[in-house]
Amino acid sequence: MNRYPALLDGETGAYGVVFPDLDGIVAMGGTIDEAMLNAEEALRDAAIEAEKDGTPLPAPSAPEAVAVPAGATLVSVPLIRLSGKAVRANLTLDEDVLAFIDAESKRRGMTRTSYVNWMTRRVAQLGG
Numbered sequence: 001m002n003r004y005p006a007l008l009d010g011e012t013g014a015y016g017v018v019f020p021d022l023d024g025i026v027a028m029g030g031t032i033d034e035a036m037l038n039a040e041e042a043l044r045d046a047a048i049e050a051e052k053d054g055t056p057l058p059a060p061s062a063p064e065a066v067a068v069p070a071g072a073t074l075v076s077v078p079l080i081r082l083s084g085k086a087v088r089a090n091l092t093l094d095e096d097v098l099a100f101i102d103a104e105s106k107r108r109g110m111t112r113t114s115y116v117n118w119m120t121r122r123v124a125q126l127g128g
Helices: 032-053 095-107 112-125
Strands: 003-011 014-018 026-029 073-078
Touching: 003 032, 014 032, 026 032, 032 073, 032 112, 095 112
Parallel strands: none
Antiparallel strands: 003 014, 003 073, 014 026
């Protein structure tokens, strides 16, 4: 999985993400979490379009090579391709972890599966 450096800036209610390696690929969101999830989707869409055009995305720059303007924060966005094919995974979890997953998914109005998918993507965005 590639991780692309990105620049996050903005303020409460209006955050933006740009990719120094990818001209014209941007994302917005009302919260940092929303902007980062939208950035992941924008990166995935860019990869799909590049494949259709027969031109692969450039390799991501090393984070230390990216100039960070004042007011921006350097982040990395994982390129997570979604095949659209569901695969069953048999997991064994601590009962308290599962209780947390169930409570959070209910609180967010999500299924357990959609919450685990969302959380996994979120952890990947944070570099976990």
